[in-house]
Amino acid sequence: MTDLTKLSMTEALAGMAKGEFTSVELTEAHVRAVEASRPLNAFITETPDQALAMASRADAARAKGEAGSMNGLPIAVKDLFCTAGFQTTAGSHILEGFKPPYESTVTANLWRDGAVMLGKVNLDEFAMGSSNMTSHFGPVVSPWSPGTLVQRDAGAEEGGFLSELTAAVRQPHPVQEWQWTRKLVPGGSSGGSAAAVAARCAMAATGTDTGGSIRQPASFVGIVGIKPTYGRCSRWGIVAFASSLDQAGPMTRTVDDAALMLGSMCGFDPKDSTSVDMAVPDFRAALTGDIRGLKVGIPKEYRVDGMPAEIEKLWRQGIDWLKSAGAEPVEISLPHTKYALATYYIVAPAECSSNLARYDGVRFGLRVEGKDLKEMYENTRAEGFGEEVKRRIMIGTYVLSAGYYDAYYLKAQQVRTRIAQDFEEAYKLCDVILTPTAPSTAFAIGEKMDDPIAMYLNDVFTVPASLAGLPGISVPAGLASDGLPLGLQILGRPFDEATVLKVAGVLEQAADFNTLPPFVAARG
Amino acid sequence: MTKLIQGETGDWEVVIGLEVHAQIISNAKLFSGASTLFGSEPNTQVSFVDAAFPGMLPVINEVCVEQAVRTGLGLKAQINLYSVFDRKNYFYADLPSGYQISQFQQPVVGKGEIVLDMPDGSSRTVGVTRLHLEMDAGKSVHDLHPSRTYVDLNRSGVALMEIVSEPDMRTSEEAAAYVRKLRAILRYLGTCDGNMEEGSMRCDVNVSVRRPGGPLGTRTETKNVNSIRYVQMAIDYEVQRQIEVLEGGGSIVQETRLWDTTKFVTRSMRSKEEAHDYRYFPDPDLLPLELEQSWVDAIKATLPELPDDKKARFIADYKLSAYDAGVLVAERASADFYETVAKGRDPKLAANWTMGELFGALNKQGKGIEQSPVSAENLGGLIDLISDNTISGRIAKDVFAEMVETGKPAALIVEEKGLRQVTDTGAIDTAIEGVLAANPDKVAEFKGGKEKLFGFFVGQVMKQTQGKANPALVNEILTRKLKD
Amino acid sequence: MSLDKATVAKIAHLARIKVPEADQEHLAGELSNILNFVEQLNEVDTVGVQPMTSVAPHKLRRRPDAVTDGGVRDAVLSNAPETAEGFFVVPKVVE
Incomplete structure (x- = not known):
């Protein structure tokens, strides 16, 4: 029998439809792969029993002709999505042991469509990081580590x-x-999701992207990751980091899988005031491969200082691929690009400082006693939060505080308007925008930890679209000279994920990226 | 005219501003679908949104917005079609999210006004600075355990309107009149029940004193004063305290104080002493609140007649005094009651009976007009019996007392007890003849010039007829007979 | 912008995070670096620019006034470190 863990989701659906294998068999293969991949530390909580129960329900549904779009597909869930009755930690000590009595809208949608939960995967604490090193449950090792x-x-x-x-x-x-011989990061914050999908222990995983947390790890481990338009996926039941930026999205091994899974995850949710009441198109139907006449914007400001030549080269390669498929590259300008990171590192911490105030040791999670209420708060939060989270809460508290609000927060939101306007102008000239996803390949665990700003620079290409709420996808485009994957990013107009996916499909085909990570290749 | 307080070292002027938190009447909370019902078991009316669980998000309740706009219209205030919800960040045991969703820079309602009806019949206008929507916090209970505080989140997320006045008031009486009038308006509008004992209306009292015409003094804010009497007492206390401090050479500290309802003093609140920095910023979970003018207009079209307009109409249509009209319109229910009584009847008589007998009886029983044992229709029926001479005014008082006891209609009581007034001149003649015959000496005295005795004869005749004789007829016939 | 230890202590207090005095200096340095990094925004001309309030394109939706939630006390209390008689319990607060 073929190795079921090497299939894409659309292939697996076809196999199950033809009766070649069942969801239980598919799930068992993945449960074994999850166990075999424990050295990666990708999972915080494994739920094999739940997985097999869901798989047999999926098989029964298929037998009755009631199979949903994700029926019987075993996936991993970023441990930022609340899952009813299953520990949800956000990668933080402060939420260790927390069992939500409710299910996030996005995961509920996936289960509605028949998907199977393998477990909850690791992440940077509260999704704050680009390396998965800030997790309380330890770093995730990339399956690409040599x-x-x-x-x-x-x-x-x-x-x-x-x-x-x-x-x-x-x-x-x-x-x-x-x-x-060297342990590499899978990127972050959706590092466990990226590692699990790349290591072939989950067919796909949910991710969330605040400033690049789906796209950057997808690029680091050679998979596909799409952040849809802000408002496309409900945020209800997802532990909040920065409310105006957070968006859920799928992380998969093919563009077709991404289209399939996004279709299941998204949709209007009246419980989220920022959720958009708009019909969900058939994303898979958009993957026609026909991009003739499409205008592809190439922003000149994305040629940043110190970017490795091979990334520049890959970017040019991507332009050529799209050109030969009939698209027309146009140079565009996004003049405020260089201010995006600074804007992000004001807006996101400000929101997080407020969003994370609820972790106070009163209603859930960790409590560390103190002589009075105030000391209990201070002890709980000092012990419960890791260094990066504390740093961001402190920065956020400072930029909102009396006397500094205008200079920092208000200013940043004004620059954010400028950044969004840049994109609006650009989309008068082009239909999508092509850029590299990240300015480097994966780095080693332990690197950049003592230099927050060097770490923040990982997000330089992903953050601008986050600030403008635009959809963006990372597609694996090739290997760098160090043998590590690199992704290209396609950004689109608001709610035009269909075109983003279509262009991504063309890139995917041209790049024909099919190298297995060494960890998986060794497993055979 | 400015009212001044005489101090040891000269006159002082008092400056008062009020912030009133009024709980909006709605079924569900401002941002969650949990019930707003008062007095339930702890934490039974709490959704995961109210308890700020991870990943929970607010969605605004349409009726709460409508109620705020309705109130704004009732205060003749500017309605802002674009307003913004902000987070007010601070840590407290009964504030689960660590921030209160409120409106800071752009409230839903702007400047308006309230006309105060003072006890002497005069009126005075106080400016309303703004009205904004916000969520209530939960409740901390400190007396259930010696070393622990218990937290109930049933109130957490209930919709409040914070209504802020201009610092336009100069006496505690004006402040009391302001709260009374505001409460009346809210009740007329049906936007808040105004029940201060249950906490659905709470006042924060800002007080400072200054030399007449001088610069504003430092103010203190006394929080959560929960009755009109206490508002007045807290202001009086605070004014005396501040004057004493200042005249003693001290200075006022800008601080939050607490009204102690057992010692009747204000005292500094230790827990709130720390410097506040609320770090307001727009709530990213909510978009700006945008209203259509047509939606606001539709609400405006459904506004009831409000106390000021009603009062003016009562004065014009019923020829009532400003004082009487003011008393009657203070509560919508009493105004409605009065109008039912007055319909097709003598308005002055209706006012006298409503305000005199009825209010007196209700006062004695400690009841509100809603629980009145005498319905407006029945009181009207009583007045009809007086007007058509079926009973006399004096008998009417007895009938009314019986009505308060039993709730029966006046006509029924009159029938049952045979209290119908005697208007048969023959019967009255006979009674008068009898009285005059029995008191020849008094008749002689009367005729000798002692006219005061007329009352004595009337009294005797009424006694003979058990009070049922028509007094006018008695007067008329008696006068005629005594002149014979 | 360079933060001093006192400012770090003030922020830590506002954020209710205990920062031992020994760590304040180090943290002040880290936070100052981040603030210096973000100060490049001063180069951007934002005169007359509306601050972003939301990237979502729609107006705020309003839900009907119906009781659809609550009545789940056990679930609400199920993750709490300390409860009694249906209440959450915290160290005594003195007002």
Whole structure:
């Protein structure tokens, strides 16, 4: 039988429809892959029992002819989505053990359509980070980290008095083990989602993107990740980081899968005042491959200082691919691009400082006692939040405080208007915009941790569209000289995910990216 | 005219502004679908939104917006078609999200006014600065455990209107009149029940004193004063305290104070002493509130007649005094009651009976007009019996007392007890003849010039007829007979 | 902008995060770096520019005034560190 974990979701749907395998079989294969991938630390909570129960329900639904669009497909859920009865941590100590009594709208939509939950995946704490290193549950290791398979005698390591006695008579027990020579980050904040999908232990995963948290990790691990237009997916039941920026989206291995899963995740939700009441198009139907005459904007301001030449080269390659498919590249200008990061690092912390005030040790999560209420708050929050989260809460508190609001917060929201206007102008000249997704390939775990600003620069190409609320996708486009994947980003007009996906499909086909991460290749 | 307070070192002028938090009448909360019902078991009327669980989002209740706009229209205020919800950030045990959703820079209602009816019949206009929508916090209970505070979130998220006055008031009486009038308007509009004991209306009192014509003094804010009497007492206390501090060479600290309802003093609130920095910013979970002028106009078209207009109409149509009209319109229910009584009847008589006998009886029983044992129709029936001479005014008082007891219609009581007035001149003649015959000496005295005795004869005749004789007829016939 | 220790202490207090005095200096440095980074926004001319309030294109929707939620006390209290008699419980607050 084929390795079920190597299939795309659309292939798996076809296989199940033809009766080649069941959802239970597909899910069992993935549950084993999840176990085999534990060294990646991609999962915070594995839910194999739930997965198999959902899979058999999916099989029953298919038998009755009631299969939903995601029927029987095992996926991972970023641990930022509240899942009823299953621990939801946001990667934070302060929410450890929290079991929401409700299900987020996005995951509820996926379950409605028959998807199967494998578990909750790791992330930067409260989605604040670009490396997954800020998680309370430890960093995630990218399956792209270089390493080798080594033989080792598992029996010899059992140790102890008894084993010494039996050593003379025991049989050797050789096992193969993957040993990393260098551990790389999967990107963030949806690092667990990215690693799980790239490592073929989940067919897809939900992600959230505030400033690039879907697109940058997708680029780092060679998968597809789309952040839809702000308002497309309901935010209800997703632990908030920065409310005006947060958007959920799918992380998949193919563009077609992304179109499929986005169609399930999104849709109007009256429980979210920012959710848009707009019909959801058939995204898969948009993947015609026909981009003739389409105008592709190439923003000149995205050639940033110090960007590696090979990224520039890949970008040019992407332009050529689209050109040969009949699209017309046009140079555009997004003059306020260079201010996007600074804007983001005022707006997002400001909102987070307020959004995270509810973690106070009173109604859920961690409590660290103190002599009075104030001390209880201060102890709880000091111990419950990690360094990066605290840093952002403090910055956010400062930029909103009396005397600084106008200079920082108000100014940033004015610049944000400018940035959005740049895009409006640009879309008078083009239909989509093509840029690199990130200014580098994945870096090693531990790097950039002592320099927040160097870390923030990871988001330089993804943040502007977040600030303007625009849809953007990252598509794997090739390998850099270090053997690591690189993605290209396509941005679109508000609510024009269909065109974004169509162009992404063309890029995907041209790039024909099919290299397996070493960790997966070694698994066989 | 400015009212001044005489201090040891000269005169002081008092400056008062009020912030009133009025709970909006609605079924569900401002941003969640939980019920607003008062007095339920702790935390039973709490949604995950109200308890600020992770990922929960606010969605605004249409009726709450409508009620705020209705109130704004009732205060003759500017309605802002574009307003913004902000987060007011602070930590407190009963504020689950760590911020209150409120309106800071762009409230839904702007400047308006309230006309105060003073006890002496004069009136005075106080400016309303603004009205904004906000959510209530939960309740902390401090006395259930020696070392712990218990938190109930039933109120968390209930819609409030904060109505801020200009610092236009100069006496505690004016402040009391302001709260009374505002409460009347809210009740007329049906936007707040005005029940201060249950906390559906709370006042924050801002008080400062200054030398007449001098610069404004430093003010203090006394929070959550929950009755009109306490508003007045808290202001009087605070004025005396501030004058004493200033005359003693001290200075007033700008601070939040608490009205102590057992010692009747204001005292500094320790928990609120720390410097506040609310870090207001627009709530990113909510978009700006945008209203259509046509929607506002439709609400305007449904506004009831408000106290000021009603009062003017009562004076013009019923020829009532300003004072009487003011008393009657103070509550919509009493004005409606009066109008039912007055319909097709002598308005002055209707006013006298409503304000005199009825209000007196209700006062004695501690009841409101809504619980009146005598319906407006029945009181009208009583007045009809007086007007058509079926009973005398004196008998009417007895009948009324019976009506208060039993709730029966006046006519029924009159029939049952045989209280119909005697208008048969023959019967009255006979009674008078009897009285005169029994008191020849008094008759002689009367005829000798002691005319005061006329009352004595009337009294005797009424006694003979058990009060049922028509007094006018008695007067007429008696006069004729005594002149014979 | 360079933050001093006292400002860090003030922000930490507003944010209710205990920051030991020993860490204040270091944190002041980190926060100052971030503030210096974001101060490049001063280069942008924003005279007359409306601040962004939301990127969502629609008007605020209003829901009907119906009771559709609440009555779930057990669920509301189920994650709480301390409860009693249907209340959340916290250290004594003195007013």
